[in-house]
Amino acid sequence: MKYSVKSIGLLLAAGWAISPIHAQQAIDPAITDVANSGDTSWILTASALVLLMTLPGLALFYGGLVRSKNFLSVLIQCMAVVGICSVLWVVVGYTLAFGGVTNGVLGNGLNWMFNNLGNVRQDTAIPESAFAMFQMTFAVITPALMIGAWVERARFGWVVAFCALWSLVVYAPVAHWVWGDGWLSNLGVLDFAGGIVVHTTAGVSALVVAIMLGKRMGWPRTLMLPHSPALTVAGAAMLWVGWFGFNGGSALAATDDASSAIINTHIAASMAALVWILIEKFKVGKPTAVGVATGAIAGLATITPAAGYVGPGASIIIGAAAAIVCFFAVGLVKNGFKIDDSLDVFAVHGVGGMLGSLLLALFIGSGFGGTGYAEDMAFGSQFVAQLIGVGAVAIWSAVATAILGFGISFILPMRVSEDDERDGLDISNHGERAWDLD
Numbered sequence: 001m002k003y004s005v006k007s008i009g010l011l012l013a014a015g016w017a018i019s020p021i022h023a024q025q026a027i028d029p030a031i032t033d034v035a036n037s038g039d040t041s042w043i044l045t046a047s048a049l050v051l052l053m054t055l056p057g058l059a060l061f062y063g064g065l066v067r068s069k070n071f072l073s074v075l076i077q078c079m080a081v082v083g084i085c086s087v088l089w090v091v092v093g094y095t096l097a098f099g100g101v102t103n104g105v106l107g108n109g110l111n112w113m114f115n116n117l118g119n120v121r122q123d124t125a126i127p128e129s130a131f132a133m134f135q136m137t138f139a140v141i142t143p144a145l146m147i148g149a150w151v152e153r154a155r156f157g158w159v160v161a162f163c164a165l166w167s168l169v170v171y172a173p174v175a176h177w178v179w180g181d182g183w184l185s186n187l188g189v190l191d192f193a194g195g196i197v198v199h200t201t202a203g204v205s206a207l208v209v210a211i212m213l214g215k216r217m218g219w220p221r222t223l224m225l226p227h228s229p230a231l232t233v234a235g236a237a238m239l240w241v242g243w244f245g246f247n248g249g250s251a252l253a254a255t256d257d258a259s260s261a262i263i264n265t266h267i268a269a270s271m272a273a274l275v276w277i278l279i280e281k282f283k284v285g286k287p288t289a290v291g292v293a294t295g296a297i298a299g300l301a302t303i304t305p306a307a308g309y310v311g312p313g314a315s316i317i318i319g320a321a322a323a324i325v326c327f328f329a330v331g332l333v334k335n336g337f338k339i340d341d342s343l344d345v346f347a348v349h350g351v352g353g354m355l356g357s358l359l360l361a362l363f364i365g366s367g368f369g370g371t372g373y374a375e376d377m378a379f380g381s382q383f384v385a386q387l388i389g390v391g392a393v394a395i396w397s398a399v400a401t402a403i404l405g406f407g408i409s410f411i412l413p414m415r416v417s418e419d420d421e422r423d424g425l426d427i428s429n430h431g432e433r434a435w436d437l438d
Contacts, residue, residue, distance in 0.1 A: 033118070036125035042254035043130045049245025050137035054082055054144050057242055061235030061293065062148050065343050068227040069424025070152045071434040077147050077159050084164045085140045090114050093139055093168055094132050097175035104183035107176050124252045134249055135175070142171050142198045148343030149206035152224075153216050153421050156429045158412040162209075162404060170201055170400045174393050188377055189389035190360060192261065193250035195305025195353040196393050203350015204394045205401040207333070207341055212405050213414055215340040217421050229289040236293035240269055243300045247307040261307040264315040265300065268307075271319030272299025279327050294348060298326040301352035306360040311369025318359055326352050354390050361386045 059078040063071045085093070092112050099107025110116050114132060121131040143163040150159070177184040178191050191197055216224065226232060247265045251257035276295025277287035302322035303315055310318070329347035333339050341347065361383035364370040373382060405414065415421075420428035427433065 033120050035120050035127045035130075036253075039125045039253045039255075040127060040130050042258065043126050043134050043249055043252065046245035046249025047130070047134045047137050049242045050134070050141065050249065051082075051242075053239050053242035053246060054078060054137075054141045057235050057238030058141065058144055058147075059235065060231045061239060061297070062151065062343055064228040064231030064233075064235060065148075065226045065290070066151050067224060067424070068435055069426055069433075071227065071426065072432055073156070073425035073429055074147060074151055076430060077156065078144050080156075080160050081144045081147070081163045082140045084160055085143055085167045086136060088164055088167055089132075089136045089139045093172050094135065096168065096172040097139070098132070098135065098180045099176075101181045104181075104186065105176070106173055107180055121252075126252060131252070134252075138194060138198060138246075139167055139171055139175075142194075142202050143167050145198070145202040145345060145349055146206040146209065148345040149210040149341050150213055151342045152425065153213060153415055154209075155413055155416050156425075158408055158414045161408050161412055165404050165408070166205065166401065169404060170205060170397050171197075174201055174396065177393075178389065184389050184392065187388060188374065188382065188385040190309065190364070190382070190386070191305045191357060191389070192308040193247045193304045195301070195357040195360075196389050199301050199304060199349045199353025200357070200390055200393050201397045203346045203348075203353060204397040206345035207339065207350065208398050208401040209405055210339055210341040210346075212402070213340075215338075216342065217418060219340050220334070220338075226290055229293075233289050233293045236296055240266075240296055240300065243269070243304075247304055251308055257308050263312055264307045264310060265303055267312050267315040268303035268319035268322065269296045269299040271316050272296060272302070272323040275320050275323035276327060279323065294344070295323050295327075298322045298348045298352050301349045302326070302356035302359075304353065305357040306363060309360055309371050310363040314363035314368050314370065318356060318363065321355065321359065322352050325355055354394070357386050357390050358383065 055078060059075045062078070063074040066074055090113060092109075094114065095109050095111035096106050099109060099111045102108050111132075114129070117128040117132060119127060121128040124131060143166055146163070146166075147159070175197050176182045178189055178197050179185070184196075189196070218224070243265055244262045248258040248262040251261055273292050273296040276298065277292050280287050280291045299319040299322045303318050306314070306318060326348050329351040330344045333341050333344070333347050361379060362368065364373060364382065365379060366372040373379070377385070408414075416425065416428060
């Protein structure tokens with residue numbers, strides 16, 4: 001069979017017209033609301049990693065640090081806080097934090113119950129449902145961090161009620177101010193993954209609650225050793241791995257920004273762990289398992305606000321600074337101020353988050369390997385913006401926490417009785433024992 005040049009040309013043109021490549025090109029101009037599957041897959045994975053940080057990472061990290069008679073109470077508090085804060089995030093928390101901007105203070109209420117979520121979250125290539133779920137994991141781990149300040153003496157009912165209201169009154173507004181195009185964002189405040197939104201809020205609030213509750217019975221005269229450093233190290237290891245999703249996922253895309261954030265996260269944690277046990281060697285004579293775990297967490301908390309903005313070299317410096325500053329902050333809070341912040345939430349998470357937020361202003365500079373300042377920013381203006389952000393959030397967290405804590409205590413007492421505290425919260429609050437010692 002013979003074909004003319006003209007007929008062959010027509011056949012080729014027809015094939016080109018119906019080919020997948022041409023078909024995609026033809027409809028591309030009309031596609032403005034389709035998510036990227038690779039970015040979406042990464043955010044779904046990152047969400048699971050961040051939830052792993054709370055359950056079981058944080059639960060084991062904190063649980064190993066308390067006495068055996070209070071181990072279950074820590075696990076139960078972590079799970080209950082995750083449950084109540086997840087439900088509230090769907091009902092109203094997300095729309096307060098990330099709903100459309102109204103006045104720079106709170107989001108509008110159009111997304112309550114996850115209603116009216118877009119196919120793609122604005123300024124991303126992922127579904128808004130994936131974005132909302134990823135942010136939910138941040139909203140649940142932040143109040144859970146505070147549990148370490150009140151372990152072994154806080155009443156379970158008060159803990160759940162306080163964390164529930166705190167997530168709406170403190171966390172959701174601050175998330176909007178910084179990440180939801182709120183007033184701090186408009187001032188130029190930067191926080192890549194939560195040094196201000198997560199660690200400053202939780203750390204400052206934890207310190208306030210520790211002061212309100214008072215010291216544990218016998219503290220500091222009675223030595224209250226961790227019942228299982230092994231569980232603490234295991235929990236810290238899970239937190240370390242999960243933090244890759246925490247910081248890397250905050251890039252909201254499977255790009256170089258995510259991989260850079262993960263590299264910086266790992267390097268800062270590694271350096272902080274090493275420096276912490278080096279300090280221990282000189283101060284107490286031996287490096288400890290609890291020390292290496294705590295040092296790693298300090299490095300992770302401190303790099304969090306800067307993870308996507310700085311280079312690996314700066315991450316090494318930030319990790320070393322985290323270990324030095326947080327180590328001495330632990331001693332200052334407990335030995336200097338005599339505050340029983342039982343598991344050093346403020347000294348590690350609060351101080352670390354604030355330190356990293358301020359160091360960001362220096363190390364974001366391109367001369368240090370960072371991403372560089374915004375067009376209208378320089379070191380001085382960026383540092384002032386970071387300082388305003390840290391200060392405003394710290395003040396809001398402290399005041400709101402005091403009001404909430406005392407207000408709830410009129411209905412649900414904050415602290416267990418002396419007999420219950422002496423027996424341990426596992427038995428007195430929950431009627432169970434973590435370990436069969438018979």
